[in-house]
Amino acid sequence: MSADKKILLSVKDLKVQFSIKPQGALPWTKPLALKAVDGVSFDLYEGETLGIVGESGCGKSTLARAIIRMIPSSAGQVLWMGNEDLLTMSKSELQEKRKDIQMIFQDPLASLNPRMTIGQIIAEPLKTHYPETSKEDVVDRVKAVMKKVGLLTNQINRYPHEFSGGQCQRIGIARALILEPKLIICDEPVSALDVSIQAQVINLLVDLQKEMGLSLVFIAHDLSVVRHISTRIMVLYLGNVAEVSVANDLYDNPRHPYTQALISAVPIPDPVKERAKKVILLEGDMPSPINPPSGCVFRTRCPLADDLCAIEKPTLKSNEGGHWVSCHHAK
Amino acid sequence: MLVDNKKVQELADNMAAEELTGRSLLQDARHRFFKNKMAVVSLMILVSIIIFAFVGPYFAKWSYEEIDWATMGNVAEMGRPSIESGHFFGTDDLGRDLYSRVIQGTQISLTVGFVGSLIAVFVGTLYGATAGYLGGTVDNIMMRTVDILMAIPYMFFLILLLVMFGRSISLIFVGIGLISWLDMSRIVRGQTLSLKNKEFIEAAVASGVAPFNIIRRHIVPNVMGIVVVYATLLVPGMIMTESFISFLGLGVQEPQTSWGALISSGAGRLQYGTYWQLFFPLFFFIATLLSFFFIGDGLRDALDPKDR
Numbered sequence: 001m002s003a004d005k006k007i008l009l010s011v012k013d014l015k016v017q018f019s020i021k022p023q024g025a026l027p028w029t030k031p032l033a034l035k036a037v038d039g040v041s042f043d044l045y046e047g048e049t050l051g052i053v054g055e056s057g058c059g060k061s062t063l064a065r066a067i068i069r070m071i072p073s074s075a076g077q078v079l080w081m082g083n084e085d086l087l088t089m090s091k092s093e094l095q096e097k098r099k100d101i102q103m104i105f106q107d108p109l110a111s112l113n114p115r116m117t118i119g120q121i122i123a124e125p126l127k128t129h130y131p132e133t134s135k136e137d138v139v140d141r142v143k144a145v146m147k148k149v150g151l152l153t154n155q156i157n158r159y160p161h162e163f164s165g166g167q168c169q170r171i172g173i174a175r176a177l178i179l180e181p182k183l184i185i186c187d188e189p190v191s192a193l194d195v196s197i198q199a200q201v202i203n204l205l206v207d208l209q210k211e212m213g214l215s216l217v218f219i220a221h222d223l224s225v226v227r228h229i230s231t232r233i234m235v236l237y238l239g240n241v242a243e244v245s246v247a248n249d250l251y252d253n254p255r256h257p258y259t260q261a262l263i264s265a266v267p268i269p270d271p272v273k274e275r276a277k278k279v280i281l282l283e284g285d286m287p288s289p290i291n292p293p294s295g296c297v298f299r300t301r302c303p304l305a306d307d308l309c310a311i312e313k314p315t316l317k318s319n320e321g322g323h324w325v326s327c328h329h330a331k
Numbered sequence: 332m333l334v335d336n337k338k339v340q341e342l343a344d345n346m347a348a349e350e351l352t353g354r355s356l357l358q359d360a361r362h363r364f365f366k367n368k369m370a371v372v373s374l375m376i377l378v379s380i381i382i383f384a385f386v387g388p389y390f391a392k393w394s395y396e397e398i399d400w401a402t403m404g405n406v407a408e409m410g411r412p413s414i415e416s417g418h419f420f421g422t423d424d425l426g427r428d429l430y431s432r433v434i435q436g437t438q439i440s441l442t443v444g445f446v447g448s449l450i451a452v453f454v455g456t457l458y459g460a461t462a463g464y465l466g467g468t469v470d471n472i473m474m475r476t477v478d479i480l481m482a483i484p485y486m487f488f489l490i491l492l493l494v495m496f497g498r499s500i501s502l503i504f505v506g507i508g509l510i511s512w513l514d515m516s517r518i519v520r521g522q523t524l525s526l527k528n529k530e531f532i533e534a535a536v537a538s539g540v541a542p543f544n545i546i547r548r549h550i551v552p553n554v555m556g557i558v559v560v561y562a563t564l565l566v567p568g569m570i571m572t573e574s575f576i577s578f579l580g581l582g583v584q585e586p587q588t589s590w591g592a593l594i595s596s597g598a599g600r601l602q603y604g605t606y607w608q609l610f611f612p613l614f615f616f617i618a619t620l621l622s623f624f625f626i627g628d629g630l631r632d633a634l635d636p637k638d639r
Contacts, residue, residue, distance in 0.1 A: 070536055098539035111530035114356055115552040124548075125538040158353030175534070 005045040007082055008183060008215050009067070014040045014076035016059070016066045016239075020290065034290050036062040038239035038297075039076070041316070044183070049209065049216040051230030051247065053223060053262070055286060059239040060219045064185045067217075068101050069094060099129050102176035106188040108168035112160035119156035122146065122174045129179060141178060149174045149204060166197035170204070177208065185217045190225060198222075202229055223266045227251055235259050238289060238297040241316055245323040255325040257302050258282075296328070304329040360556070363633040370629025373622035380619055384437040392417030393428035395435045396586035402426040412607050421607040423593075424600055432588050433611050439500065439589040440570050441619070447507040447569035448562040455515025456558050460550045462516070463523025464542065474520065477513050485510045486575075493581045500583050503576065507569055518561055522554040556634035563627035567620040574616070590616045 015038055019031035037059040044050050052060050066073045069086060078086040080097060089097070102125070105111035112121050122142045126133060133141075143153040149170045160168055169189060176184050186205070190198040206229060209216060220226050226233055226247075233250045235242040235258065243256040254260045261280040268274045282301045287293055293300050299309040304327075314326045365371055393399065402409040402422050410422035412429075420429035462473040489506040496502055526532060526549075535545050574591025576582040583589045590612050597609030 068537060070533065095539050098537070103534065103537040105530045105534060107530055111534050113531045113535075113549050113553070116548075117353060117355075124535065124540065128538060128540050128544070154350050155353075157350060159355050161356070162353050172534070175538070179538075 005048070007043050008046045008080075009044040009217075010077075010079040010082065011043075011067065012041050012077040012079065014063070014066060014078065015074045016062050016071065017074045032290050035239050035292060036289060037066060037073075038289075038292070040236070040239070040241055041076075042234055042241070042244060044215055044217065045231075046182070046215055047209070047213050048231040049218050049229055051226035051233040052217065052219045052236060053221060053226050053233060054236035055221065057286060057289070058236045059289075060221075060236055061187050062239075063236070064103070064187050064217060064219055068098070068103065068185065095129075099125075099179050100182045102179065102181045102184050104169075104172050104176050104184060104186045104189045107192050108165050108172055109160060111172050112168060114160055117157050117159055118146075118151075118163070118171050121160070121171060122178055125175060125179050142174075145174045145178045148177065148208070164197075165193050166200060169193060169197075169201050173201075173204065173208070177212070180212065181214070183215045183217065185219075187219050188221070189218075191220060191222065198225065205229065223251075223262065235262065238286060238292060240297050241324075241326060242298065243323075243325045244316070245321075245325075249321065249323055253323075255319075255323060255330040256298075256327050257304050257329075258298050296326075298327075360630075360633040364629050367629040367632060369625050370633075373625035373629070376618055377622040377626065380437065380615060380622075381441065384434055384441060387434040388431065391428065391431045391434070393431055395427065395431035395588070397427065399426040399428065410605065420611040421605070423596065423608055424605070427586070429593075429608065429611055432593060433615060435587060436589045436593050436612060437615055437619075439583055439587065440573060440591070440616075443500075443503060443507065443573040443589070444566040444570040446504055447511045447572075448565040450508040451511040451515040451565055452558055452562050453512075455512035456519050456551060456554065457546075458512065459516035459519025459521075460523050460546045460554065463520040464527055464546050464550060466524075466527070470520070474517075477516055480510070481513050486572075489572075489576060490579070490581060493576070498581055498584045500587070503573055503582060507572060511565065511569065515558065515561060515565070518557060519554050522557055523550055526550055526553055560627055560631045560634060563623055563630060567623045570616075570620065 016036045018034040018036055020034050021029065021031045025031075040059075040063055042050065052063065054060050062071065065071045067078050067086070073087055076087070080086050080100075084093070084097070086094065086097060112118070116124075119139070119142050122145060123138050126138060126141060139156070142156060146153050146156065151167065151170050151174065155163075160171070163171065172189075189205070190201050193201060202225060205216065205218075208214060216229070218226065218229055230247045232244065233247050234244045235250070235256065237258050243250065243254065243259045245255075250259065251263060254263050257280075261282050264278065264280045268277060280303070284301050287297070287300055293310075295311050295313050296302070296305070296309040297313075299305040302309065306329075308328050312328070314328050316324050316326045317330075318324045399410075399416075399418070399422055401416075402418075403426050409416075410418065410426065412419060412421040418428050418430065420433055423429055423432060458473065458477075462470045485506070489503070492502055492506055493499075532545060532549055535549055540548070570590070573582060573589060574594065577589045577591030578595040580595070583592060593612035594609060594616060597605075597612060600608055
């Protein structure tokens with residue numbers, strides 16, 4: 001984390017709550033609050049990739065959607081370029097900012113409208129933000145961006161169902177790139193693809209990032225994928241940040257017991273080492289976000305938990321190396 | 332060398348330069364529809380009935396309101412269907428040419444059917460898609476309004492209208508227009524609710540597309556399959572409604588007529604041996620209704636291959 005880099009996006013204490021009514025409740029019953037994201041803070045620097053990992057239901061996707069205001073947040077700030085709060089700005093200001101923030105989705109085919117040709121799909125953000133662009137310009141720019149992501153430009157009039165999963169994801173990336181944004185939020189962009197295609201798509205993202213100076217927020221649950229692409233990694237557990245650090249540091253030297261368990265579960269492609277490796281098994285399941293444990297949210301499954309963990313919620317603290325962790329017992 | 336490398340390279344370049352046209356889902360559906368023989372035959376029957384309704388009058392020797400005095404009093408003998416007398420389908424009880432009257436009835440009944448389902452398609456689709464997409468309070472208000480309108484016994488309402496304002500075909504259009512879109516809007520809303528959380532809608536929201544454009548560009552084209560199927564099944568329903576009202580003696584005004592009115596009077600005279608007065612209108616009525624049902628069936632199979 002060098003100080004000369006500019007902060008692009010700064011999320012401060014972001015909270016997202018969903019109110020859920022129990023089944024068969026009376027209309028005046030107070031709805032339960034599901035804390036999907038509970039006070040997440042991080043900074044994203046220009047040109048870097050922040051990987052977000054965590055198990056299913058820990059709030060990764062909710063966090064991504066809350067940042068671009070697709071779902072309402074209940075508290076916190078999302079500062080864009082250090083000053084403007086995306087969460088409180090007006091609709092028209094937000095519309096301006098949407099040009100700079102685009103998103104890539106998990107299921108490549110489902111994220112493309114089956115009734116539109118891919119030319120129309122890729123051109124949609126352009127036509128939305130610059131409706132005055134002439135037809136020839138639109139076609140030219142669509143073709144340019146298709147070339148950039150490795151699609152043949154003569155396929156511009158084809159429909160999504162005529163493409164493979166990897167190609168569909170390239171179309172999704174092309175749609176995100178056409179406005180030349182500063183930030184792309186990738187919501188598990190490769191988890192629906194097979195391994196060889198995953199590598200292609202990730203390397204494409206890395207190349208584009210270098211070429212265009214993009215910042216990426218990369219959500220995934222495949223730890224080796226995240227390590228490959230990320231500059232820094234954030235580990236989420238039950239809507240809380242467990243640990244944030246530079247990618248290699250986090251892998252080689254995890255400080256939070258949850259991260260330690262996660263990383264010990266990554267298979268090593270060497271049978272001798274794999275057999276000798278000690279996997280830390282966590283007991284039980286993730287608690288319900290409707291009724292999270294008091295104090296540290298991880299204490300119900302933590303091997304190091306003691307009385308302090310039940311009383312006081314740990315705050316995110318950094319060591320000298322900029323390795324942030326929220327645990328009372330972290331070394 | 333067996334293959335000329337230069338030629339192959341040229342061919343590859345040419346192919347890359349050529350813009351491929353994809354096959355849309357609609358084209359796929361059309362292909363599947365035309366493989367369904369029953370649906371294609373029904374479509375041909377329906378088209379010939381429509382052509383007959385517009386070309387038929389040029390072959391008629393009598394207009395639909397003219398009375399052939401020669402048949403008066405002896406319709407069972409003189410009013411038989413025959414080529415010489417010019418009454419191809421015979422005459423009705425008053426000696427009016429049934430051929431012209433069936434054509435007139437076909438025109439009215441088909442118009443009622445098509446207008447009714449067109450209103451349903453336009454109003455119902457937009458209303459349902461808007462309610463479903465916006466959700467929340469707007470959805471609640473819009474759909475409860477539909478519920479209230481549905482709670483009105485519409486046949487009773489229509490009859491009351493006709494009694495109060497007199498019999499007229501335009502009033503039937505108004506009445507049918509008021510009720511036909513209610514079911515459609517519910518169906519479209521349901522479909523919209525399931526579409527709304529698809530990722531391509533999220534993608535559109537994320538890139539800042541306005542709600543109205545999302546409804547127009549992403550939701551409506553994707554519910555169109557079901558809308559079209561339902562609309563084809565709605566047409567016979569509309570025709571039946573009109574026929575039922577005409578059968579009751581309300582509906583279109585004499586000397587104009589419709590299938591329902593013709594079938595009603597034909598059925599009433601059956602004991603006098605003038606079977607053709609029932610047969611011809613009934614034949615067209617049944618042929619049209621069955622065609623619509625088979626076309627609707629074929630469309631459903633074609634547009635929704637997974638649900639077969």
